[in-house]
Amino acid sequence: MAILLDDEAPIHGDVLETILSHVPLIYLVPASYVSKSWSRAITTSLQCFNKAKPWLIIHTQCTRSPYDISVRAYDPRSHVWIEISQPSIKYVSALRSSHSNLLYMLSPSKLSFSFDPMNITWHHVDAPRVWRTDPIVSHVGGSIIIAGGTCDFEDDPLAVEVYNTETRTWEMCESMPAILKDSAASTWLSIATTRDKLIVTEKFTGVTYCFDPKLKKWAGPYELRPDPRIFHSVIGFSNNRLILIGMIGDAENVTRLKIWKVDTESFECEELGEMPSELIKKLKSETFGVSSISVCLAGDYAYMSKSSELAEEIVGCEFINGGGVRWWSMKNEAAGDGNRSERVVFTCSVIGLGDLQRAMSLGNRKFALKL
Amino acid sequence: MSSTKLLTLKTSDGEEFKLDEAVAVKSQAIKNMVEDDCVSNAIPLPNVDSKTMTKVIEYWKKHSEEGVSKDQLNDFDKGFLEVHHSVLYDLLLAANYLNDKELVDVICQEVADRIKGKTPEEIRKEFDIKNDFTPEEEEKIRQENAWAFD
Numbered sequence: 001m002a003i004l005l006d007d008e009a010p011i012h013g014d015v016l017e018t019i020l021s022h023v024p025l026i027y028l029v030p031a032s033y034v035s036k037s038w039s040r041a042i043t044t045s046l047q048c049f050n051k052a053k054p055w056l057i058i059h060t061q062c063t064r065s066p067y068d069i070s071v072r073a074y075d076p077r078s079h080v081w082i083e084i085s086q087p088s089i090k091y092v093s094a095l096r097s098s099h100s101n102l103l104y105m106l107s108p109s110k111l112s113f114s115f116d117p118m119n120i121t122w123h124h125v126d127a128p129r130v131w132r133t134d135p136i137v138s139h140v141g142g143s144i145i146i147a148g149g150t151c152d153f154e155d156d157p158l159a160v161e162v163y164n165t166e167t168r169t170w171e172m173c174e175s176m177p178a179i180l181k182d183s184a185a186s187t188w189l190s191i192a193t194t195r196d197k198l199i200v201t202e203k204f205t206g207v208t209y210c211f212d213p214k215l216k217k218w219a220g221p222y223e224l225r226p227d228p229r230i231f232h233s234v235i236g237f238s239n240n241r242l243i244l245i246g247m248i249g250d251a252e253n254v255t256r257l258k259i260w261k262v263d264t265e266s267f268e269c270e271e272l273g274e275m276p277s278e279l280i281k282k283l284k285s286e287t288f289g290v291s292s293i294s295v296c297l298a299g300d301y302a303y304m305s306k307s308s309e310l311a312e313e314i315v316g317c318e319f320i321n322g323g324g325v326r327w328w329s330m331k332n333e334a335a336g337d338g339n340r341s342e343r344v345v346f347t348c349s350v351i352g353l354g355d356l357q358r359a360m361s362l363g364n365r366k367f368a369l370k371l
Numbered sequence: 372m373s374s375t376k377l378l379t380l381k382t383s384d385g386e387e388f389k390l391d392e393a394v395a396v397k398s399q400a401i402k403n404m405v406e407d408d409c410v411s412n413a414i415p416l417p418n419v420d421s422k423t424m425t426k427v428i429e430y431w432k433k434h435s436e437e438g439v440s441k442d443q444l445n446d447f448d449k450g451f452l453e454v455h456h457s458v459l460y461d462l463l464l465a466a467n468y469l470n471d472k473e474l475v476d477v478i479c480q481e482v483a484d485r486i487k488g489k490t491p492e493e494i495r496k497e498f499d500i501k502n503d504f505t506p507e508e509e510e511k512i513r514q515e516n517a518w519a520f521d
Contacts, residue, residue: 011460011482011498015467018475022483033491033512036503361515369487 016041021050024078026367029356046353053077054238054298055351056314057119058334059095059103061343067091072334072370075351076301076316081333081370089122094343098186099193100238100298101349102139106132111146111163115139117349118359128161128170130154134185136200140193143213147176147200148184157184162213173216176200177209192237194264199242201235206246208235208267226260226269235262236297238348241319243302244269245295254280259302259317259325273325275315282306282313282329296348309344311335333370378405379413386421387413388428394435399470419465426451426458427465430474452481456498 011019020042023031028046032039046052056074061067071084092105092112104113108131114122128146135149144163150156158176163169176184183189183202192199198211201224209220224233230246237243242262249255257275262268283293285306292307300319305311311332318326359365376392378401396402404410416424433439433447452459459478466474485497495502504512 011456015460015463018467019463019479019482019486022476022479023486027487027489030489030491031486031494033504033516034494034502035500038494038500357516 012037012041017045017049020045022078024080024082024369025052025075025351025353025356026082026369028353029360032353032357042353050077052350052352054301054348055082056296056301056303056316057101057347057349058332059097059119059345059347060334061095061345063094063341063343065091069095074314074330074333079330083366083368083370085366086120087364090124092124095345096137096186097296097345097347098137098191099139099236100296101347102137103345103347104137106135106137106146111137111144113137113139113144117351117355119347120359120362120365125163125168126170128163129172130156130159130161132159134187136186136189136191138191138193138198140198140213141196145198145211145213147198147211148180148189149186150184157181160211160216162216171216173211173213174218177218177220179207179221180209190234190236192235192242194237194242197264199235199237199264201233201244203233204231206230206233222267224262224267224269226271227258232293234293234295236295236302238297238302239299239319243272243297245293245302245304247293254284256280257283272319272323273317273327275317276327279315279327279329282315285310294346296346298348299350301348303346303348305332305346309342311344378410380424381413381415382419382421382424383417384421386424388421388424390428390431391435394428394431397431397434397471397473399472401469416469418468420461423461423465426462427469427471427474431471434473448477452478456482456485 020028028042032042053076058072059069061069069089071086073082073084075082092110093107095103095105097103101117101119102113102115103119104111107127109127110124111127112122112124130150132146132149133151135146138145142165147160148158150159156175158181160173160175161170162173164171180202188203190201190203199208201208206224208222208224209218211218224244227246227248229248231250232247234245235243242264244260244262245257247254247257257280259272260269261272283304283306293304294307295302295304302317304315312335313329314332315329320326377389378392378395380388380390392405396405401414404414430451459482463475463478466478486494489497
């Protein structure tokens with residue numbers, strides 16, 4: 001077969017770029033090594049025809065030794081589910097996430113955490129001084145902040161510690177505001193992290209405080225209650241947007257779910273959109289009504305479901321530039337087989353071609369479409 | 372049975388194709404011309420040759436047939452698309468020019484499927500692409516991505 005030069009190659013130019021927009025991101029990695037013109041075509045295709053979009057990543061940890069973690073991801077750019085096989089992570093304790101792509105495991109002696117887009121790098125540090133069962137854990141600008149969640153016999157239920165990555169030590173800080181005394185645990189608090197602040201909102205009241213890990217001080221309170229009928233609030237931050245998700249009604253009967261954009265200085269709220277009622281149904285579970293929903297955000301996407309272990313369907317939401325929100329739902333292809341000996345954690349990451357190229361170049365990870 | 376209008380399409384190599392208007396309007400470009408009422412004579416298609424037009428018409432006719440099941444259509448599409456990539460490229464250019472989004476998507480998907488799961492070398496063989504990385508660049512890629520070349 002004759003080898004043709006670039007200009008004469010059968011498939012090139014915008015035809016190639018259009019074709020590449022139909023190829024899932026994981027397959028664009030080998031395609032980017034085919035030739036320089038293909039590499040250029042992929043870059044253009046990703047910029048103009050079909051951009052990379054944030055992945056929903058579902059981590060399932062077996063609750064029995066050796067506590068293996070299996071990972072599946074959904075790529076909304078191509079509407080495909082991906083099986084990711086990766087090296088085992090040394091077990092420390094139950095896997096958790098509190099925002100976007102932070103994963104952590106906390107035991108009395110150790111804290112292991114990872115915050116890169118594909119959770120490739122894990123950091124292992126000593127546990128904080130105060131033992132906590134259900135704290136809020138967050139990663140803000142290179143610091144790890146742990147607050148609340150202490151046991152009954154600890155002195156200060158509002159204790160806050162910040163891990164300094166340079167001195168590799170935990171530092172005690174100003175405790176959480178006293179008003180949060182009875183709700184100082186991740187069950188009752190929703191958190192969001194900006195580049196330099198931790199924002200904490202009490203799910204039932206909307207009372208909100210900010211923590212600055214550099215000054216080690218709390219600011220607030222702010223009231224996140226744009227609608228007095230909200231009974232449950234969840235916050236999140238991505239792409240320079242602080243988001244408030246508010247449910248209206250009560251746990252047994254959620255009548256509406258709205259989304260607001262929140263100004264990070266004034267905490268004023270601007271309504272962005274409302275979830276269609278047929279999608280609200282997908283967040284309800286028979287036993288718990290809508291008492292806890294799992295939300296994760298990255299880029300311009302948010303994924304919501306009833307608490308991660310039970311979610312058969314996932315509701316997605318895309319923030320459209322210029323205002324407005326696009327809603328959709330999809331089946332959770334990573335749902336367990338009803339096998340309750342699993343812990344399920346949802347994270348969300350902006351994954352670009354470069355991230356995948358780096359992950360694949362490690363040679364110890366495989367990505368395959370789940371068929 | 373109402374009489375359907377017949378359109379005449381003239382390809383770049385001078386061949387004429389007569390086609391039911393109802394079928395031809397799968398092409399948004401032709402549909403626009405019909406609506407603008409400029410189809411009294413043969414519609415010129417200078418960017419499509421007769422070989423490609425024959426195939427496009429074959430696709431349009433099958434997808435306009437009555438009583439064809441989804442399975443039968445899938446089988447037809449599978450066979451229709453089992454051609455050399457240069458034929459697919461010509462079809463894609465034609466479908467794009469004729470503005471038939473459905474056909475463009477179907478062909479793009481077929482070519483995308485031929486890229487999925489292949490190593491860079493396998494992709495080059497499939498599409499007759501010259502590797503224009505310099506030996507140094509190639510070596511760097513190999514070192515960083517040994518997995519890709521297995």
